[in-house]
Amino acid sequence: MKMLTNKEIKEIAIRQSAEDMGCKAADFLSEKNIVCKFCLGEKARRYYKEPITCNFVSYGNNVVAATMGEVEDLVSEYIEKYEFYHLFETPNMHWLEERLAERGYKICFMAEYYLPDVERIPNIQCLYETRILGQDDFKNLYLPEWSNALCSDRKNLDVLGIGAYDRDNLVGFAACSADCDDMWQIGVDVLPEYRQKGIASALTSRLAKEILGRGKVPFYCSAWSNIRSARNAVKSGFVPTWVEMTIKPANIVDEINSEAGK
Known part of the structure; x- marks a missing residue:
């Protein structure tokens, strides 16, 4: 494609x-x-x-x-x-x-x-094992710690995700929802004790590539005041639009x- x-x-x-x-x-x-x-x-x-x-x-x-x-x-x-x-x-x-x-x-x-920016989406190595997840894998993940990655009110729209695992424990999670026919929105969460290790950007950038590979447009949203989220977007190859x-x-x-x- x-x-x-x-x-x-x-x-x-x-x-x-x-x-x-x-x-x-x-x-x-x-x-x-x-x-x-x-x-x-x-x-x-x-x-x-x-x-x-x-x-x-x-x-x-x-x-x-x-x-x-x-x-x-x-x-x-x-x-x-x-x-x-x-x-x-x-x-x-x-x-x-x-x-x-x-x-x-x-x-x-x-x-x-x-x-x-498809010309600058980086390949960021994650410190932990990563796994591609689908809807069947999400069933037990509708928890407060993953509330940015998944939305319990629209479970049917959550279509694709990538998890970071420390042994078998999920420590970081980026997922996307099919919010419209051609565009899938990315959300990401990392457990507090695992932050500042590049996990969010590694997962976000890889998920963006997975979405593009499926012929869809990944997009990302943040509040102006959420500096941490904005930095992750930029580090992951996204630009304010x-x-x-x-x-x-x-x-x-x-x-x-x-x-x-x-």
């Missing part, structure tokens, strides 16, 4: 973002900010959950804001008020947050996404915060 190029990988990601929002792929390449009506496509990422009041996405050229009508005026005013790359920053976000609150909405998720910020009804955000606090 012919390996995807970096250009093809980014084109696939942009088409997927368009499917996720209801806009055109070309919108992300414009030099102008674009507001469109939000519409979750049939092939949207499978973890997206409505209601989504607005989603801001930037691939570094502009911002595309897919929004529902009830906040379209605020969103339009916001993206005209600041440079597109400042729309994801405080204190500018406070301007939007204050006005959203008056209508019963809040900023919810914010994340940075990475794609592989796009950012997202999502607005949801305030009661949904409050519910997420309530669950997280338990």
